[in-house]
Amino acid sequence: MRAYWQLTLSQLRIFLRNRQVLFWTLAFPLFLMVILGSFLGNGNGISLTIGVVDQDQSFQSKEFLTTLIENKALTVQIEKSENKALNKLKKDDLQLVVVIPKGYGASLSRPPAKNAPYLLPVYFNETNIAVTQVGLQVVNNLVDGISKEKLDYHPVVVMDMKGVETLNLKYIDFLIPGIVAMMIMSNNMNGVAGQIAAWRERGILRRMQGTTLKASTFIAAQITARLVLNGMQALIVLGVGHLIFGVEVRGSWFTLISFVILGILAFMAIGFIIAGIAKTPESAAPIAGFLSFPMLFLGGVFFPIKNMPEFLQPIIQILPIAHLSHALRETMNVGASFMSLGTEALILGGWLVGAFIIASFTFKWE
Amino acid sequence: MDSQEEIIRVINLVKTYGDFTAVKGVEFQVHKGEVFGLLGPNGAGKTTTLEMLVGLRKPDQGTAIVGGFDITKELKKVKEVIGVQLQSTSLFELLTVEEILHLYASFYPKQVSIPSLIEEMLLAEKRKSRIKSLSGGQKQRLAIALALVHDPWIIFLDEPTTGLDPQARRTLWDIILQLKKQGKTIVLTTHYMDEAHVLCDRIAIMNQGELIALDTPSQLVKNLQSDSAVEFRFQNESSEVELHEIEGVTKVGNQKDVFVLYTDDLQLTLTSLIHMASDKQLKLTDLQTRTATLEDVFLHMTGRRLREG
Numbered sequence: 001m002r003a004y005w006q007l008t009l010s011q012l013r014i015f016l017r018n019r020q021v022l023f024w025t026l027a028f029p030l031f032l033m034v035i036l037g038s039f040l041g042n043g044n045g046i047s048l049t050i051g052v053v054d055q056d057q058s059f060q061s062k063e064f065l066t067t068l069i070e071n072k073a074l075t076v077q078i079e080k081s082e083n084k085a086l087n088k089l090k091k092d093d094l095q096l097v098v099v100i101p102k103g104y105g106a107s108l109s110r111p112p113a114k115n116a117p118y119l120l121p122v123y124f125n126e127t128n129i130a131v132t133q134v135g136l137q138v139v140n141n142l143v144d145g146i147s148k149e150k151l152d153y154h155p156v157v158v159m160d161m162k163g164v165e166t167l168n169l170k171y172i173d174f175l176i177p178g179i180v181a182m183m184i185m186s187n188n189m190n191g192v193a194g195q196i197a198a199w200r201e202r203g204i205l206r207r208m209q210g211t212t213l214k215a216s217t218f219i220a221a222q223i224t225a226r227l228v229l230n231g232m233q234a235l236i237v238l239g240v241g242h243l244i245f246g247v248e249v250r251g252s253w254f255t256l257i258s259f260v261i262l263g264i265l266a267f268m269a270i271g272f273i274i275a276g277i278a279k280t281p282e283s284a285a286p287i288a289g290f291l292s293f294p295m296l297f298l299g300g301v302f303f304p305i306k307n308m309p310e311f312l313q314p315i316i317q318i319l320p321i322a323h324l325s326h327a328l329r330e331t332m333n334v335g336a337s338f339m340s341l342g343t344e345a346l347i348l349g350g351w352l353v354g355a356f357i358i359a360s361f362t363f364k365w366e
Numbered sequence: 367m368d369s370q371e372e373i374i375r376v377i378n379l380v381k382t383y384g385d386f387t388a389v390k391g392v393e394f395q396v397h398k399g400e401v402f403g404l405l406g407p408n409g410a411g412k413t414t415t416l417e418m419l420v421g422l423r424k425p426d427q428g429t430a431i432v433g434g435f436d437i438t439k440e441l442k443k444v445k446e447v448i449g450v451q452l453q454s455t456s457l458f459e460l461l462t463v464e465e466i467l468h469l470y471a472s473f474y475p476k477q478v479s480i481p482s483l484i485e486e487m488l489l490a491e492k493r494k495s496r497i498k499s500l501s502g503g504q505k506q507r508l509a510i511a512l513a514l515v516h517d518p519w520i521i522f523l524d525e526p527t528t529g530l531d532p533q534a535r536r537t538l539w540d541i542i543l544q545l546k547k548q549g550k551t552i553v554l555t556t557h558y559m560d561e562a563h564v565l566c567d568r569i570a571i572m573n574q575g576e577l578i579a580l581d582t583p584s585q586l587v588k589n590l591q592s593d594s595a596v597e598f599r600f601q602n603e604s605s606e607v608e609l610h611e612i613e614g615v616t617k618v619g620n621q622k623d624v625f626v627l628y629t630d631d632l633q634l635t636l637t638s639l640i641h642m643a644s645d646k647q648l649k650l651t652d653l654q655t656r657t658a659t660l661e662d663v664f665l666h667m668t669g670r671r672l673r674e675g
Contacts, residue, residue: 002472007472010461010465013465014460014461203452203456204456206455207450208473210450210452211450213473
């Protein structure tokens with residue numbers, strides 16, 4: 001037992017004294033979070049700027065313009081010439097252009113006739129369909145309103161709008177659990193593999209083998225020290241995410257911490273396997289990289305898994321990182337309980353047990 | 367030495383790596399309280415033998431009884447009574463001297479006082495320094511201190527002075543002799559002859575996996591049956607000389623173009639050599655005479671020098 005505490009303490013001292021490693025293993029996730037969070041984090045609304053060319057200059061056209069301006073969904077920009085407005089539309093400076101032709105007012109003042117309704121030209125950019133659709137909808141509603149008003153129309157049925165408060169999730173909410181998962185993966189898988197392989201090469205493990213120290217004590221201490229260190233790092237990333245981007249943990253901290261621990265253990269076990277396979281510390285890094293790089297992009301760290309190609313889905317579904325990031329995300333964003341994340345817990349647990357069994361066969365002191 | 371009580375008995379130890387047999391059935395005993403030297407050139411099998419005795423390698427055949435325990439059956443007990451310093455071990459560079467001693471002490475049920483151990487190993491000033499900042503000699507003394515934290519009876523030192531400067535080597539010799547005074551048994555490997563001569567009570571010479579001689583240093587030299595050596599080279603390469611015919615020569619050795627004549631009668635051999643050289647019009651260079659040493663014993667027995675190149 002004394003050996004276990006001494007080894008844990010020594011390992012923590014080594015971590016804390018290795019300033020550079022400590023700094024960069026934290027700096028990278030924080031840097032990623034701040035950069036990606038600032039650029040992509042707030043892109044949740046569509047801004048609509050609509051250009052209006054009033055060729056009529058009548059009372060009715062002014063009235064139309066006022067209605068447009070009053071609509072909060074739109075930014076209205078008054079344009080003098082139709083040509084200039086259309087050029088801006090092509091450059092995407094304007095999303096829609098409404099032209100009020102001469103004779104608009106006169107046409108509306110006439111008593112409603114049986115003839116066709118007045119045609120109001122609205123130009124839009126065909127390449128930017130999503131925004132255009134929203135814009136056209138808004139303008140359509142306005143025009144509809146004007147027509148109804150002119151006809152002295154009384155609606156028979158109206159909608160009773162009841163907004164339901166949904167989770168206002170931004171990209172940063174998606175990103176931070178992913179970054180925590182990424183950090184857990186790289187620090188443990190790459191970290192353990194590199195360190196154990198280096199210690200073996202330098203004969204540090206061999207020297208310990210010459211004592212009465214048991215391998216299980218050594219490994220238990222390794223695990224404890226890494227749990228402490230990585231737990232702290234995860235807390236720092238979450239803390240920064242909360243302070244800067246207001247990301248919250250909606251689920252229980254117990255669930256979150258359970259998954260952080262499960263993730264650390266599973267990836268550490270994989271790290272021990274790599275350390276066993278790698279003949280030199282130089283080969284440990286590429287092997288770990290070979291495994292971690294695809295996991296970063298496929299495992300739902302930066303991009304949602306459902307956006308991945310169909311043929312990759314079965315592979316993605318067994319990756320430990322996919323389940324770790326998903327479980328962290330569900331816990332933080334939606335507030336899922338531990339019980340509802342049973343599948344994720346089981347798969348991560350499976351990786352943990354399987355990897356430790358393989359690791360115990362491949363582990364070598366020298 | 368007086369009691370001749372046996373503390374290590376090595377029985378027919380064999381280790382093979384694929385086709386290569388590194389240790390070929392070595393047998394010897396080590397007495398309690400002695401400094402026992404395993405000597406040999408690189409690849410002689412001395413490190414492999416030592417590593418089997420401390421449990422780092424499993425013997426393919428044979429066994430050894432170390433401190434009363436069988437290394438193939440009671441390794442944990444063996445490890446409690448032995449202390450090990452391995453060749454070129456590196457340690458956790460970021461820990462301090464004191465911290466690593468406490469760490470290693472925690473691996474054992476029994477331990478000595480660490481402050482006094484630091485004192486004995488002349489590391490008091492470096493107590494709180496990181497291992498990274500230690501000199502080669504200090505690191506080696508720390509490695510020995512680590513071998514002593516649990517107060518073992520037997521201490522195994524694998525090439526403890528290799529790579530150290532002369533001053534650091536002498537400091538280490540003092541420490542080893544001090545340990546002997548405390549009653550520890552020490553088994554060390556070395557390829558320095560002078561070191562073996564100063565430190566060891568008995569020496570086992572190994573070559574190509576076999577034990578070829580085992581005796582006290584002075585007896586080994588005596589067995590050479592020649593107390594002097596004459597070394598020289600010929601300026602023009604001419605090895606077609608029958609050096610055995612020179613008077614008084616008991617043995618002839620050579621290493622590249624250097625010839626060594628061993629003799630009991632230095633004067634007779636020298637005059638005869640010079641006479642022969644002038645007869646055959648050969649020019650002698652780098653001529654020197656000296657007393658025969660362990661180095662010569664080795665050269666004679668194996669045809670190789672201990673440290674080649």
